[in-house]
Amino acid sequence: MRLSFRTKLLGSIALDLALMIALGVFALNGFSNVFQKASMIEQITIPSLDLSDRINFISTKYHALQLEYIINNSAADKARIEGEMQALEQQMDNAFAAYRQLDTTMVEGETLNAVAMAWQRFVLETNEQFLPTARLSNTGSVQPALNRLNPYYEDVLSATDILGQLSQNQANEALASVGQTFESARLVIYGEIAFTVLLSGAIGLMLATRTARRIRNLTDATVAVAGGDLERTVQVRGGDELQTLASNFNSMVRSLREHRDMLELRNAELAESLYVQQQLTEDIIRRKQAEEIALRAQAAAEAASQAKSMFVATMSHELRTPLNAILGYTQLLHLGAKARGQEDVLPQLERIRLAGKHLLTLVSNVLDFSKIEHGKMNLDLGDVQLASLVDEVMGIVQPLAEARFDQLTTEFASTSLIYSDGGKIRQILFNLLSNAIKFTEAGTVTLRVWDEQRAGEPWLVFAVSDTGIGMAPDQLRRLFKPFVQADESTTRTYGGTGLGLALSQQLAAMLGGSISVESCPNVGSTFTLQIPVQCPEQSEATLVMAASPLVNSSAVA
């Protein structure tokens, strides 16, 4: 039975309904038959019985009147009785007419005709034989005139009797038929009711039993599953909703099983991950502790650096005063010796002056660097005539280049009037140019200046290229760190504090720009300064940036 539960229920209900309808139709038919028969009895049989009784009554009464007619000798009585007899004859005619109007059988019709004929003979005999004689009145001991009528009366009575019997038979038959029809209809109705009830009961019981068993299976399975037995499945049968339920249940259990398996897996993973996490956390805690230690160490270092910078700044300042005094007096000595013609001391004096001046530069640089580190370097912003600035710087480095036999060229492609700190730009350019000249011997040092558009803002680019010794990549990485030169060994060859590039880098940052470098060993280097045409006002950011040259250094390169 591949039917859904609903279909089964509907089917059984429909079957019941069909049976009930059949029952109804049969009952209706049966009772319609009963009704028809009953109608026939009412419309034909009962009236015909009545009429045959009436015919019997009239003929009996008629005969009784004949007797009365004989007994009564007075003319008045005889006349009255004759009248009554005539009335009876009329009534009899009416009865016959009424009877003929009934829808009777042919046999009954013929019997009625026999009665009518017998009656007519009786009446004829009465009128033609009985009355003329009986009218005479008599005194005799016997009544032949009356007795002579006996056969006629007998005929009427027996014909009437047959008619009555016929009507009675018909009534009995009709009643029996009604009874039988009713009986059979009742029997069939009872039978069908019993059948319907039994069938419904059987179907219901079967469905209920099967369904209950299957539901119990399901329930058992549910209990088992609820108890944790996820391996439990139920049999999938029946093709109805319960099958769907069972199938769904199995799917659910399967899904539960999968979920459980997955969950177990996850749990294992989680446990593992928790372990890892714990490890990690411990690591982090350890790292944090280390970091704190480092931070404390850094703070201590910074404090130390601060103290060192303060010391350097103070020392530089303190150093410049005696240095300036030394340089001034050396200048005076140089002028006096020259004037006195003491030519032989002049080169010594020149060496003192040069050494002093170098020292002063060194001290100035250290001071500047220190100022920047402490955020005490201030920008002096204003309109800068770039062309004259470049000329000025070139004029300053010209003697240096000549001393190194370098060719100094300028490619100036900008006429911009910029808003910036001219002094700082000059210092940066001087640093870059003097650096390039320092590491170039009998080569070319070129300064190129041009405008660029970056993010809609006008920028200025200064590129200083040389044909010097160049640098290897690992040298470039250390390039902008303070007090470091590309090669430790170069310090002795080329001199310098190593502060110049770091300082320039810091200054460029202060101006909102940067310095980058491209270099190839033994080919040359190009240092490029890029600054915005409109220098931004000095901000915290730039200060902070300027304040952390150590951390920020990797941004260049």
Add this chain to the structure above:
Amino acid sequence: MLQRFFLLCCLVTLAGCGVTTAQPTATSLPATATPAPTTLAQTTPAVTANPALRGTIVIDGSSTVFPITEAVAREFALTAPNVQVQLGVSGTGGGFKKFCAGETVISDASRPIKQSEAAECAANQIDFVEIPVAFDGLSLVANPSNTWLECMTVAELNTLWQPDATNIITNWRMLRPIWPTSTLQLYGAGQDSGTFDYFTSAIVGTEGSSRSDVISSEDDYLIAQDIAGDPNALGYFGYAYYREYQERLKLIAVDAGNGCVLPSEQTIADGSYQPLSRPIFIYVRADALDRAEVAAFVDFYLSDLARVVADVKYVPLPARAYQFAQERVQQRKLGSLFEGGSQIGVSIERLLELEGQ
């Protein structure tokens, strides 16, 4: 059915008929159609009414003669509407009792008046004129369902009807061995009946002597109806009654030594039907003939009697006989032509002879 049966019994009782009638007639009659009885009106000659005649004519007596007198009386009622004819039937003997007591003026009789009756009349000073009106053959009849009975000898009838046979001869084989053992039931005229007197006289040998288990009535109609309804029946009555019920009855021949003879107009008239052929009469009170209505009635009676008699299926007497009768009335010839009581073997010739004297 039962109701009807009772009703009919009541009717019979009320009518006072059937003195010894015990057999109900109602249920025994076949339901077959009966032939229409002889209609008298058809042959009634046109008569002129005579309203001047008044009075009452009381008639009683034999049921054998009743059909003739009835026919005459009904015709007479048309001619004399103001004359009241009272026509009763009490049997010949019953009729003579009333007649001789002066209660009636005409008495129907199926036998001549007995000497005892005549003496009674004489004692009451009642004279009478005897008028033979017709010849009758007492007819022996059985039920039509009887297929084997055709003829009986006078000796058998004698054996059957004598008083000693009462409750002894109860089946047919006792009479003749070839007949079946089926029971027999006898029917006959009542003891007041002239027919009874004549039959016992002719068959048993002694007038009024008969077995007693005979169902009887003074009304021959009832006897005829009874026999028509009883398959075992054997009975007798006037020929006219047989003719009226001939469809329902079987006529049995009588062998008086000269072979079996059935009664018919022919055998009755020629005297071959013996010994049951007989004349029938009316007796008229002589002094009543002085009354115009009685005289008129008797005159009317005799005026066309042959036709009436034929109509009711008796055998008319020769015209000469009626002539004699008229003369006897006119001449007031009193007394009986006979020696008293039933006279067996009286032929028409003998009657004429007697009348002619």
